[in-house]
Amino acid sequence: MAAAVHSPAYDVAIVGGGHNALVAAAYLAKAGRSVVVLERLDHVGGAAVSERPWAGVDARLSRYSYLVSLLPQRIVDDLGLGIRLVRRRYSSYTPDPADPSRGILIDTADAAATADSFARVTGSGAEAGRFADLYERIAPVARLLFPSMTAPLRRSAEVRGGLGDDRLWADLVERPLGQLLRSSLHTDIARGIALTDGLIGTFASADDESLRQNRCFLYHVIGGGTGDWDVPVGGMGRVTAELARAAADAGAELRTDAEAIAVSPDGEVALADGRVVHARLVLSGVGPAVLARLLNAGGAQAEATGVSSEAPEGAQLKVNMLLRRLPRLRDDRVAPEAAFAGTFHVNETMTQLDRAFATAGGGGIPDPLPAEIYCHSLTDPSILGPELRSSGAQTLTLFGLQVPHRLVEGQDTDAARATLLDAAQRSLDAMLAEPLADCLYLTPDGSPCVEARTTADLEQSLGMAGGDIFHGALSWPWAADDEPLDTPAQRWGVATGHPNVLMCGSGARRGGAVSGLGGHNAAMAALELLTR
Numbered sequence: 001m002a003a004a005v006h007s008p009a010y011d012v013a014i015v016g017g018g019h020n021a022l023v024a025a026a027y028l029a030k031a032g033r034s035v036v037v038l039e040r041l042d043h044v045g046g047a048a049v050s051e052r053p054w055a056g057v058d059a060r061l062s063r064y065s066y067l068v069s070l071l072p073q074r075i076v077d078d079l080g081l082g083i084r085l086v087r088r089r090y091s092s093y094t095p096d097p098a099d100p101s102r103g104i105l106i107d108t109a110d111a112a113a114t115a116d117s118f119a120r121v122t123g124s125g126a127e128a129g130r131f132a133d134l135y136e137r138i139a140p141v142a143r144l145l146f147p148s149m150t151a152p153l154r155r156s157a158e159v160r161g162g163l164g165d166d167r168l169w170a171d172l173v174e175r176p177l178g179q180l181l182r183s184s185l186h187t188d189i190a191r192g193i194a195l196t197d198g199l200i201g202t203f204a205s206a207d208d209e210s211l212r213q214n215r216c217f218l219y220h221v222i223g224g225g226t227g228d229w230d231v232p233v234g235g236m237g238r239v240t241a242e243l244a245r246a247a248a249d250a251g252a253e254l255r256t257d258a259e260a261i262a263v264s265p266d267g268e269v270a271l272a273d274g275r276v277v278h279a280r281l282v283l284s285g286v287g288p289a290v291l292a293r294l295l296n297a298g299g300a301q302a303e304a305t306g307v308s309s310e311a312p313e314g315a316q317l318k319v320n321m322l323l324r325r326l327p328r329l330r331d332d333r334v335a336p337e338a339a340f341a342g343t344f345h346v347n348e349t350m351t352q353l354d355r356a357f358a359t360a361g362g363g364g365i366p367d368p369l370p371a372e373i374y375c376h377s378l379t380d381p382s383i384l385g386p387e388l389r390s391s392g393a394q395t396l397t398l399f400g401l402q403v404p405h406r407l408v409e410g411q412d413t414d415a416a417r418a419t420l421l422d423a424a425q426r427s428l429d430a431m432l433a434e435p436l437a438d439c440l441y442l443t444p445d446g447s448p449c450v451e452a453r454t455t456a457d458l459e460q461s462l463g464m465a466g467g468d469i470f471h472g473a474l475s476w477p478w479a480a481d482d483e484p485l486d487t488p489a490q491r492w493g494v495a496t497g498h499p500n501v502l503m504c505g506s507g508a509r510r511g512g513a514v515s516g517l518g519g520h521n522a523a524m525a526a527l528e529l530l531t532r
Contacts, residue, residue, distance in 0.1 A: 008278045010034045010253075011530055013269050015260045015294070016285030016463075018046025020505045022243035022254075023519030024283055024526070026079045029250035031527055036277060037252060038269060040259040040463060044244050046285070047462060047469065048514050050237025050383070053451050056444040058385025059322050059395060062236035064453070064462070064469075066376060066397055069223025069230065070515030071239075072150050079246040083239055085230035086379050090342030093334060094193055095431045096121050097347050097368070100330040104189065105338060106131075117334075122187045134184040134194065135227070137168065142222040145477060149510050149517050152491040153479040173476070177214045178206030181350065192349035196372060196401065197221060201469045203315035203404040205357045206350055215474040219512055229343075231379040239514065260286075262297035265498040270298065281529060283504040283522050284496070287312065287471030290463060291496070291503070300498070307496045307503070314455040314467035315360075317371075317400030317420050322441040322449035325392050326375070328433040340375040340396065347427050348372065348401070356402035363407070365419065368427040370401040393441055400424050405455040405466045413456050421452040471507035488528035492521040502526060 012028050014021045017039025028035045037044065047064035068085055076083055095103035105117045111128075118128035144162055148154055154162075160169050171180040177198050181191045195206055198217035206213065221227040232239050248254055259272040263284070269277040284291045288307040295307070326336035347368040356366030377384050377395045384393060400420065408416040429435050440448040455467020464471065479485055479493075489495035493509025494502040504522030505511055511518035 008267060008280045010036050010277065010279040012036075012281045012283055012526055013038060013267070013277045013279035014283040014285055014504065015263060015269060015291075016046065016505060017041070017044035017254065017256065018285050018505055019048040019240055019243055019514055020508075020511065020516060020519035020522075021283070021285035022240070022247050023075060023079070023516040024285075024504045024523040025247040025252035025254070026243065026250050027520065027523035028526060029247060029252040030079075033527070033530060035247075035252040036279070037247070037254045038258040038260055038271065038277065039254070039256045042256050044254055044256065045237070045240035047458075047464075048236045048240045050235035053320060054322065054443045054447070054449045057322065057441065057449060058388055059393070059449070060235055060237065060383050061320050061395055062232075062376065062397075063320065064318065064458070065236050065514045067229040067374075068232050068239070068514050069228060070149070070219065070513045070517065072146070072516070074150055075516045075520055079243070081242040081246060083242050084233040086233055087228060087230055088342050088379055090338050092193060092343040092345055093339035094189060094345040094348065095329070095331060096189060097349060097352065097430075100431045101332070103331045103334060103339070104193070105334050106342070107338070118190070121189060124186070127185065127187055127190050130185050131190050131194070135221070138172070138221055140165070141168070141172065141218070142227055143225050145222045146225040149477060150520055153485065153493050153509065155479050155481050155483075156476070157481050159478045172214060172218060173211075176207040176209060176211060177217055178350070181206065188349040188351050192351075192353055193345060195350050195353055196345060196348050199353060199401050200399070201314060201316045202474070203313060203357070203360070203402065205354045212473055215476060218477070219474060231376060233380050233382060235376065235380070235383050236514065260294060263291070263294040263501065264298035265295065265300050265501060267500045268298065280500070281526050282501045283526065284501065284507075285505040286463065287465050287468065287505065288503070288507045289465040289472065291501075291507075295498070295501070308472060310472075312466040312468035312470075312472040313405045314458065314464065314469055315402065315404040316455065316467075316469065317398075317403045317424060318453040319398035319400070319421060319424055320451050320453075321396040321398070323394050323396055323439045324441050325439055326394050327436055327439045330431065330433045337378060340373065340394075341378045342374065344373040346371040346373065346431055353402065360402050360404055360407060365407060365423050366402050367423065368430065369403070369420075369423040371398050371424055371427055372401070373398045373428070398424055398428065403455070405468070408454045408456045413454070413460070416456065417452045417454050420454060421450070424452070469506070470512040471505060474512050475509055477510045488525040492525040494518070494522045494525050499529075
């Protein structure tokens with residue numbers, strides 16, 4: 001793409017219309033800057049959307065992302081968002097894979113009941129205390145880090161000094177997570193409950209030397225300063241709708257069906273329809289690998305794109321379901337309404353998770369497939385129409401772990417999806433007193449209300465390279481002690497190597513999950529640059 005010869009039509013052009021792009025657009029437009037968002041699809045929101053997957057069925061599900069933890073109240077307040085998050089009483093339920101007639105129910109409102117369930121499964125009342133102690137020990141990390149997520153990056157030494165606990169720092173940041181879990185907890189099942197926080201969308205073992213599981217774990221336990229994951233009332237579609245409203249009300253232009261095919265380092269964005277958008281700055285809501293391709297097409301040399309072109313690899317299976325009623329459990333001491341209201345862990349002991357990693361690493365589908373499930377409609381029935389609510393229908397969302405993109409890449413998409421769905425259903429059925437299929441709601445034409453979305457589906461439908469929901473490996477939410485922090489983009493963790501191009505999505509330094517952090521931090525850096 002030739003260098004721009006026209007005056008920029010916009011201060012900022014944002015490539016991609018996910019939730020982070022909308023956050024950035026809202027902040028910039030509120031500050032009086034001219035902004036255009038360029039979205040390839042016919043709607044904005046990216047993975048933070050609600051849809052009705054089944055024709056004739058009045059159920060509006062959060063199709064991809066479904067819980068919120070890392071969205072700061074500051075962003076909600078700054079942008080005037082009408083978003084309500086509801087805390088779940090039950091943190092999790094984990095049936096014992098060796099004997100599913102018993103399970104661990106972590107009830108945040110009843111410590112005695114929680115301790116009793118730990119004792120029934122582990123044979124010791126002390127394990128509940130050890131589990132609580134582990135998260136109490138980690139709590140200062142959340143209180144220290146979360147407020148810093150909407151500020152310029154601090155250096156590693158400063159964060160470590162602020163924590164004031166060198167042993168905890170080493171346990172979380174320098175040594176594989178498995179060591180901390182083994183020293184803190186005595187049972188395989190309790191260790192597995194904790195380890196799952198390090199494996200959401202992340203392909204790793206407990207002892208992976210890359211520490212990718214540690215970084216994922218950290219992001220999962222710091223949200224809101226507490227680590228709680230909440231249900232957005234109205235579903236993820238409500239979150240996106242409010243962000244789009246805030247951006248549009250502030251004056252941002254939201255263009256859909258506007259596919260970018262090239263980005264030049266000097267601020268031009270070429271669209272598939274032949275138009276070219278000129279801006280002083282370009283913010284990238286797409287992942288680094290996608291941005292690298294766009295920069296190459298825009299004239300940047302492959303080695304000088306400033307962002308990683310390495311193909312990321314997602315590692316998850318998402319299954320959305322609508323049930324006539326919740327299935328009965330083998331554990332008659334726990335009501336299904338309690339078990340599914342929090343996170344229902346299926347075949348997720350530490351041993352099972354590590355074995356699944358080894359199996360998938362060798363090219364096989366884990367058996368049993370580790371998964372976790374929750375029921376949005378128990379906390380927020382508004383996502384169901386009146387007839388469904390009165391009938392007792394409920395949604396279920398299953399998130400399969402240790403399912404790397406390599407298992408479906410290059411294969412027939414329908415066949416791979418069916419194979420993984422079968423593995424997930426078999427794994428869950430082993431924990432239930434009746435087959436899940438017997439509880440599925442049927443569409444008017446008699447089809448069961450169940451859909452599976454693999455990493456290949458995410459790559460195809462959302463443009464996420466490798467189906468990676470984080471757009472690449474998560475990073476520590478601070479700067480290395482010797483890292484350059486000379487420019488606004490570097491200080492805010494959104495640099496690409498090109499001064500006029502910034503990251504603003506999940507691929508930003510503190511991106512990942514539905515948080516708005518990538519958008520907020522890119523907007524702050526952009527405002528500094530534009531003010532200059």
